[in-house]
Amino acid sequence: MITFENLTLKYADKLAIDRLSLTIEAGEKVAIIGTSGAGKSTLLAHLYLLLKDNAAYCSQKQGLVDSLSAYHNVYMGALARHHWVYNLVNLIAPFKKPLNEINELCRELALDFPISKKLSTLSGGQRQRVALARALYQEKSTFIGDEPFSALDPIMGKRLLDLVFARHETVIMVLHDKSSALSYFDRVIGLSQGQLKLDIPHEEINSSHIDELYSGSVSDLASDTLNHA
Numbered sequence: 347m348i349t350f351e352n353l354t355l356k357y358a359d360k361l362a363i364d365r366l367s368l369t370i371e372a373g374e375k376v377a378i379i380g381t382s383g384a385g386k387s388t389l390l391a392h393l394y395l396l397l398k399d400n401a402a403y404c405s406q407k408q409g410l411v412d413s414l415s416a417y418h419n420v421y422m423g424a425l426a427r428h429h430w431v432y433n434l435v436n437l438i439a440p441f442k443k444p445l446n447e448i449n450e451l452c453r454e455l456a457l458d459f460p461i462s463k464k465l466s467t468l469s470g471g472q473r474q475r476v477a478l479a480r481a482l483y484q485e486k487s488t489f490i491g492d493e494p495f496s497a498l499d500p501i502m503g504k505r506l507l508d509l510v511f512a513r514h515e516t517v518i519m520v521l522h523d524k525s526s527a528l529s530y531f532d533r534v535i536g537l538s539q540g541q542l543k544l545d546i547p548h549e550e551i552n553s554s555h556i557d558e559l560y561s562g563s564v565s566d567l568a569s570d571t572l573n574h575a
């Protein structure tokens with residue numbers, strides 16, 4: 347589905363991704379882990395650029411509009427599916443079909459308040475779920491998420507992970523939750539200082555691989571695990 351070799355990405359002089367080669371096949375569920383500043387968000391944003399037509403992207407920045415309702419923020423996920431006149435009328439007087447669909451989606455995400463509520467009045471966890479609802483409402487085959495459950499409790503996070511997996515063929519997600527990375531994903535990729543240090547399939551990964559990546563003692567691991575790449 348996507349492949350690149352020796353990818354290098356910089357912000358001015360700051361190296362963020364360092365000669366990274368990667369292939370991700372359609373249907374894979376890939377977790378991306380690594381310490382803060384390792385280059386995870388930069389890699390994810392690049393993957394989204396490459397997969398844009400078929401992917402929904404839930405970024406850390408969210409890009410929600412505070413002055414609009416939860417309904418309209420979620421509806422933004424469907425803007426590209428409709429004529430601009432339909433979108434404009436729906437902005438002023440929402441149509442029944444998207445209202446019902448978004449009500450149902452918000453119910454699944456445990457957003458138990460009226461969807462007419464303004465974004466500016468929501469909590470961090472509620473905003474994160476509105477951003478997730480907008481991504482789900484895009485109905486794309488690939489989900490790209492940058493810590494999309496970071497503000498949620500673990501039970502809610504796992505419930506929403508199930509939902510994301512059920513609705514997307516391919517999932518590529520940055521997350522810090524070790525147990526989810528180990529138990530849910532087909533493959534775990536680890537970055538350190540912009541370099542690919544781990545690439546291990548589900549059957550072979552264990553928590554010590556992740557601990558070593560986070561403790562910085564991953565250099566020996568790299569040569570073993572990258573054979574799977």
Ligand SMILES: Nc1ncnc2c1ncn2[C@@H]1O[C@H](COP(=O)(O)OP(=O)(O)OP(=O)(O)O)[C@@H](O)[C@H]1O
Nearest residue numbers: 357360361362380381382383384385386387388389
């Ligand atoms: N807009 C920017 N301008 C300059 N440097 C940046 C910018 N965004 C990120 N960086 C730098 O690029 C490197 C990679 O950043 P990135 O956000 O991809 O890391 P990350 O692994 O996602 O971190 P975190 O877990 O904290 O979100 C870091 O050293 C960061 O300081």
